[in-house]
Amino acid sequence: xxxxILMPALSPTMEEGTLAKWLxxxxxxxxxxxxxxxxxxxxxxxxxxxxDEGIVGKILIDEGTEGVKVNTPIAVIVEEGESVEDAxxxxxxxxxxxxxxxxxxxxxxxxxxxxxxxxxxxAASPDWPEGTEMKSQTVREALRDAMAEEMxxxxxxxVMGEEVAEYQGAYKVTQGLLAEFGDKRVIDTPxxxxxxxxxGVGAAFGGLKPIVEFMTFNFAMQxxxxxxxxxxxxxYMSGGQxxxxxxxxxxxxxxxxVGAQHSQDYAAWYAMIPGLKVAxxxxxxxxKGLLKSAIRDxxxxxxxxxxxxxxxxxxxxxxxxxxxxxxxxxIWRTGKDVTIVSFGIGMTYALEAAEKLxxxxxxxxxxxxxxxxxxxxGTVIESVKKTNRCVTVEEGFxxxxxxxxxxxxxxxxxxxxLDAPVxxxxxxxxPMPYAANLEKHALLTPAEVIDAVKQVTYR
Amino acid sequence: xxxxxxxxxxxxxxxxxxxxxxxxLLIRRFEEKAGQLYGMGLIGGFCHLYIxxxxxxxxxxxxxxxxxxxxxxxxxxxxxxxxxxxPDGVMAELTGREGGYSKGKGGSMHMFxxxxxxxxxxxxxxxxxxxxxxxxxxxxxxxxxxxxFTYFGDGAANQGQVYExxxxxxxxxxxxxxxxxxxxxxMGTAQKRSTSGEDIYTRxxxxxxxxxxxxxMDVLAVKAAGEKAVAHCRxxxxxxxxxxxxxxxxxxxxxxxxxxxxxxxxxxxxxxRDSIQNVRDLLLTGGHASEDDLKAIxxxxxxIVNASAEFAKDSPEPALEELWTDIYSDDVPQGDxxxx
Numbered sequence: 001x002x003x004x005i006l007m008p009a010l011s012p013t014m015e016e017g018t019l020a021k022w023l024x025x026x027x028x029x030x031x032x033x034x035x036x037x038x039x040x041x042x043x044x045x046x047x048x049x050x051x052d053e054g055i056v057g058k059i060l061i062d063e064g065t066e067g068v069k070v071n072t073p074i075a076v077i078v079e080e081g082e083s084v085e086d087a088x089x090x091x092x093x094x095x096x097x098x099x100x101x102x103x104x105x106x107x108x109x110x111x112x113x114x115x116x117x118x119x120x121x122x123a124a125s126p127d128w129p130e131g132t133e134m135k136s137q138t139v140r141e142a143l144r145d146a147m148a149e150e151m152x153x154x155x156x157x158x159v160m161g162e163e164v165a166e167y168q169g170a171y172k173v174t175q176g177l178l179a180e181f182g183d184k185r186v187i188d189t190p191x192x193x194x195x196x197x198x199x200g201v202g203a204a205f206g207g208l209k210p211i212v213e214f215m216t217f218n219f220a221m222q223x224x225x226x227x228x229x230x231x232x233x234x235x236y237m238s239g240g241q242x243x244x245x246x247x248x249x250x251x252x253x254x255x256x257x258v259g260a261q262h263s264q265d266y267a268a269w270y271a272m273i274p275g276l277k278v279a280x281x282x283x284x285x286x287x288k289g290l291l292k293s294a295i296r297d298x299x300x301x302x303x304x305x306x307x308x309x310x311x312x313x314x315x316x317x318x319x320x321x322x323x324x325x326x327x328x329x330x331i332w333r334t335g336k337d338v339t340i341v342s343f344g345i346g347m348t349y350a351l352e353a354a355e356k357l358x359x360x361x362x363x364x365x366x367x368x369x370x371x372x373x374x375x376x377x378g379t380v381i382e383s384v385k386k387t388n389r390c391v392t393v394e395e396g397f398x399x400x401x402x403x404x405x406x407x408x409x410x411x412x413x414x415x416x417x418l419d420a421p422v423x424x425x426x427x428x429x430x431p432m433p434y435a436a437n438l439e440k441h442a443l444l445t446p447a448e449v450i451d452a453v454k455q456v457t458y459r
Numbered sequence: 460x461x462x463x464x465x466x467x468x469x470x471x472x473x474x475x476x477x478x479x480x481x482x483x484l485l486i487r488r489f490e491e492k493a494g495q496l497y498g499m500g501l502i503g504g505f506c507h508l509y510i511x512x513x514x515x516x517x518x519x520x521x522x523x524x525x526x527x528x529x530x531x532x533x534x535x536x537x538x539x540x541x542x543x544x545x546p547d548g549v550m551a552e553l554t555g556r557e558g559g560y561s562k563g564k565g566g567s568m569h570m571f572x573x574x575x576x577x578x579x580x581x582x583x584x585x586x587x588x589x590x591x592x593x594x595x596x597x598x599x600x601x602x603x604x605x606x607x608f609t610y611f612g613d614g615a616a617n618q619g620q621v622y623e624x625x626x627x628x629x630x631x632x633x634x635x636x637x638x639x640x641x642x643x644x645x646m647g648t649a650q651k652r653s654t655s656g657e658d659i660y661t662r663x664x665x666x667x668x669x670x671x672x673x674x675x676m677d678v679l680a681v682k683a684a685g686e687k688a689v690a691h692c693r694x695x696x697x698x699x700x701x702x703x704x705x706x707x708x709x710x711x712x713x714x715x716x717x718x719x720x721x722x723x724x725x726x727x728x729x730x731x732r733d734s735i736q737n738v739r740d741l742l743l744t745g746g747h748a749s750e751d752d753l754k755a756i757x758x759x760x761x762x763i764v765n766a767s768a769e770f771a772k773d774s775p776e777p778a779l780e781e782l783w784t785d786i787y788s789d790d791v792p793q794g795d796x797x798x799x
Contacts, residue, residue, distance in 0.1 A: 158600070184600065190630075195589050195623025202593015205578050206528070208600060229583050230590060238571035239561035240785040242578070274786050298788040 002057060002082055004073040010039060010046045012256045013307055017041045018066045019074060028056045030077070037063070037074070042140070042311045043172050054079050127289065127317070127324055134315040142284035142316055143173050143249075143305065146291035147211060149321070151181055154209060157295055158185040160196060161213030161250070170215045171251060171310055197223030197248070201230045204244040209295060214250035217266050217304065231300040232275030247294045249303035252280070253345060253395050254443060256308070260431035263439075265396035267344065268405075270302040271372040277326055278373040280304040282347035284314035286370055289324030297326070306345045327374035331383070335363035338453050339383040341406060342393035343369040346444065349425070350393045353449035362457060372402060380406065381414050388419040389456040393449055398426040420456035425449050471679060473747035479521065479678045480738045480748075481756050483513035486537040487735060488764045489546055490709075493536065493553055496768060497713050502553045506567045509537035511708035514734035515640050516541035518681025519608055519701075522689050526603070530578040530591045531610035533568035538610065542575045546763055550771035558774030562781055585611060585618030588637070592628045592698075595635035606634045606692040614645025616659050622666075625698070629666040632697035636688045637663070639700065640675065642707040647719040660702030668698050675705030676732040706732070 007017065018040040024030055031053040039048050057078035061068055068074065137145075151157045158181075163170045165178040165188040178186040189196040193214065200212040214220045220227065227248060235243030254263035270278045277299050281287040287305070294301040316322075332347070333354050342350040347368050354364040365383050369375060384390050390410055392403030403424030410422050428442045471479075490508040497506050509516075512534075520541045523529075531538045539549050544560065552559025552570050560570045568582040578594055581587040591609025598605040615621060616639050628635050639660065645653050656662075660670035669691070673684040681703060688699040706728045710717050742748040 190623070190626055192620075192623035192626065194620045195627055198586065198589025198620060199593035199596055199624070199627060202530075202578075202590035202595075203597045203600070204593070205590065206594040206597025206601075208597045225583055225586060226589065230581070230586055234571070234579070235788055236785045237561055237565040237569035238579070238785075239559075239564055240788070241561075241571050241573050243788050245788075277787070 002076050002078045003052060003054070005036065005050075005075040005077060007061075007068045007070050007072045007074050008039065008048055009070045010041050010048075011043055012258050013311070014041045014043075014070060015311075016067050016069045019061050019063055019068050020045060022059060022063045023047075024056050026056050026059055030054065030056060042138075043170075044168075050077070052077060055082075057082065125285075125330070127285065127330070128319060128322065133318040135318050136313045137284045137288075137316040138311055138313050139281075139284045139287045139305070140171070140173055140175075140310040142288035142314075143291055144175055144177070146288045147174070147295070148177060148180060150292055150295040151177070151185060154295075156207065157209045157211065158187065159211040159213060160187040160189055160200060162189055162191055162215045164188060164213050169213075171307060173305075173310070174213065193219050193222035194226065197226040198230065200246055200248075201226050201234075201244050204231070204246040204300075205234070205242055210246045211295060212246065212248045214248065216255075216262060216307075217250050217252040218262050218264060220248065220250070220266070227270075227276075227300070227302070228273055232273050235299070236275060243298065244300045245298045247291070247297075247301045247303050249291070249294075250305060251307040251310070252304035253306050254308075254427075254432060254439075257434060257436065257439060258432075259434045263432035265304075265344075265394065265427065266302075267304060267372055267394065268396050268401050270304075271375075271402060271405075272400075273373075275300070276373060277301045277371065278304065279326065279371045280344040281370060282309065282342075282344055282368050284312070285316045285322075286324055286330065286368070288316055289322050290326070290370060292321075292323045293326055296323075304344060309345055309348075324370065326371045327376055328370065329376035329379040330368045330370055331365065331379070332368055333364065333366040335365040335387065337363045337387055338389040338391060338457055339365045339367060339380070339387045340391050340393060340449065340453070341367045341369060341380055341403075343372065343402070344395070346393040346395055349444050349446045349449050352446040353393075353453065356446065356450055357453055360459075362453060362459065364453060369402075377409060377413070381410065384410055384414050385417045388417055389453075390418075390422045391425060391449060391452045391456060392422065393425045393444065395427050395444055398424060398429050401426050420458070423452040423456055425452050471682070473742075473745070475521070476738060476742055476745075476747055477752075477756070479514075479517050479682075480735065480742060480753070481760065482517045482520070482541060483678065483735045483738065484756065484760045485546070485763065486510075486513045486517070486540050488760050489540060489550070489767065490536060492764045492768050493550065494709070494713065496550075496554065496771070501772065502567070503555065504566055505533065506553065506713045507534040507711065508709045508713075509534055509707075511728070511733075512640060512642060512675065512705045513537060514678040514681055515638070515675045515703045515705050516610075518675075518678040519636075519638060519685040521678075521682040522685030523606075523608065524689075526576065526605045527689075528576045528578060528591075528594045528598070528605060528607040529610070530587045530594060530607065531580065532584065532587055532612060532615065533580070533582045534612070535568065535570060535580045539570060539572070539575075539577055539580075542572075542577050544570075544572050544575050544577060546767040547770040550767040551774045554771040554774070555776065556771060556774035557777045557781075558770060562785075563777040564781065564785065585615040585620050587611060588615065588618070588621045589624045589627075591637075592624045592633050592635050595628070595633040595692075595698075596631065599631070599633055604634075604693050606636060606689055608636050608638055610638045610640055612645065613639060613641040613643065613650050613654060613659060614648070616641075616662065617645070617654060622662075625663055625666045625668055628698040629663075629668050632695060634692035634695070635698045636685070636692060637668075637698060637700045639702040640705055641702055642705050644707065644711070644719065646711045647715070649719065658702070660700050663698070663700040668700055670700035670702060673701050673703045675703035676734045676737065678734055678738060
């Protein structure tokens with residue numbers, strides 16, 4: 001019986017990929033384990049193996065085709081004696097093992113159609129002059145460009161971490177850096193976060209400007225003593241004599257279907273610490289501009305990226321030296337009815353909710369904090385004084401969240417302007433479950449943001 | 460990789476020998492004074508005295524050159540005095556005053572001097588070990604020939620990050636000397652109760668790092684071992700381990716009840732192995748100094764220490780505004796960076 005071969009999901013967050021090369025042709029006999037094709041994901045090029053034996057009856061997707069969605073039929077395998085014509089109507093395997101992660105990724109992440117299109121930057125941006133030429137770039141490319149640009153202008157900047165060099169980055173963020181800067185400045189480390197974070201701190205004390213990549217911030221838990229006790233506190237403890245001018249960066253927060261130990265947002269943890277600066281960009285332009293500022297900053301910066309955002313495209317200004325200052329929020333949408341404050345991937349929920357609310361006649365002002373330390377309180381307070389209502393949106397845990405802090409700050413500084421209590425929309429107070437349906441409920445949804453807005457606007 | 464016991468003795472001049480006597484005596488008298496001020500309530504918090512271990516830092520500083528770096532744990536007063544930091548500034552930091560090295564904001568365990576290449580003063584056991592390797596990483600990156608002395612105790616030698624650091628220091632051939640100051644007690648836990656295997660200096664062998672056991676009560680043996688380790692690092696051969704066997708006469712900190720060892724054990728060490736007495740004997744028997752010469756040195760040291768105590772008492776407490784300074788830097792980093 002003929003079987004369809006489906007485009008596989010080769011990573012937790014893959015939604016589509018390029019069918020780079022077929023290694024078999026129609027009429028070839030294949031057995032389990034034979035390599036059928038090379039598939040390029042946003043992270044890597046991977047070989048795709050046959051599971052069953054049979055004859056390649058028909059190739060449905062030509063090699064070189066980009067943007068092939070996960071679970072699209074790409075070929076048909078027939079048995080001895082079956083005609084290729086039979087193959088065209090072959091059924092897909094009933095429960096393709098690939099389909100579950102792919103669905104989950106689509107639930108957790110922006111839909112596949114969003115990935116393909118560029119999110120326009122806010123109409124009028126004070127971050128670049130009017131009329132600046134823009135180009136579409138993924139967050140991943142923007143981060144790589146930021147590092148490369150800073151490494152070109154400052155010989156003291158280097159990047160170290162697991163798989164940053166020869167592997168080209170576990171999430172491809174450092175792709176191409178080894179070729180341009182060599183192994184003196186792009187350094188693969190062993191899998192010893194505590195140790196290499198400490199070596200990075202020492203190198204910073206010694207005059208260099210390290211970029212320490214954590215494969216994900218979950219693993220930075222191993223290194224947290226060096227980050228907090230050594231990097232953040234030394235300037236103070238030394239009476240201003242020496243500090244750690246460095247960046248700790250990597251993906252933070254939930255990816256998709258990787259369970260409790262690999263899905264956590266550390267924004268509030270690091271934002272608590274005096275001596276650290278904390279950036280958590282949403283757009284590609286902010287990722288680039290903030291990372292360049294972070295590398296130049298004479299203080300230790302925690303730079304929280306997001307795996308799901310890596311592949312999303314945004315407009316990025318084409319400028320020789322584009323930076324975004326710390327402590328300056330960005331208003332993505334102006335509105336008079338409610339202020340929605342968010343940052344990082346929370347912005348996807350905030351913006352989606354604001355769009356739906358607009359259809360119902362509720363105009364939300366959406367503020368992206370961009371940096372959590374320093375935090376742009378002024379922009380938030382000014383907006384709340386206008387809208388008299390505020391909803392905060394973040395993916396992290398609810399207790400001791402950034403939203404809790406903002407709620408308290410607003411209460412102390414704009415109490416008389418509030419017409420409703422501030423509501424914090426957060427991830428649920430549970431370790432991240434693995435099951436697709438449970439994970440979806442553990443994460444924040446745009447519907448929850450809409451509900452919160454309706455509560456504070458009494459609709 | 461031969462890990463072995465060191466027995467070499469360097470040739471030293473009478474001047475050098477007198478200098479070591481003076482430097483060791485300064486540490487001892489300074490620490491005695493610090494203990495006194497602690498008892499008077501002028502020094503607070505934790506205060507870890509270095510009395511008994513003086514030959515370790517003085518011997519290794521004798522092997523160091525200008526520009527070499529050092530980093531250590533919280534038992535750091537001796538290291539600071541040995542590398543030439545001002546006793547007034549160290550004592551005033553102990554009393555939490557404006558004139559202290561950290562303007563009173565660091566305390567006994569957290570002092571630094573960029574000028575003297577002293578990178579702390581770290582309060583978390585073992586955390587200074589990767590930091591020391593990182594300083595050496597910077598020197599290798601900057602292509603100079605400096606080395607970093609990274610001091611830690613026998614207790615810290617059981618920390619995981621030490622071995623993470625050994626691994627990276629070896630694969631990257633970092634110019635770092637790991638100085639294990641084995642004073643035989645991790646706080647109150649004797650080495651044999653906490654540390655598997657007798658010889659800590661052999662623990663670099665699996666990583667290809669040579670190690671040596673050194674008599675830490677003999678300043679000349681320490682200096683000789685230090686010179687060998689420095690040469691190894693400067694030649695680009697990577698890290699080196701020195702396990703320096705020493706002894707702390709005082710408690711782990713000021714609040715140590717000393718129930719874990721006998722008074723006789725301490726007394727025996729003081730009487731038979733004291734590093735300062737050893738050098739004093741060498742000076743006198745060798746005819747390199749008279750009793751009067753040594754008395755003059757003793758008086759000079761006493762005056763320096765008394766002056767530091769006066770300074771530390773007289774220096775005002777930091778202004779309240781200091782609470783809010785030095786949290787973030789606005790400046791480009793200082794140091795030895797390549798001019799961009």
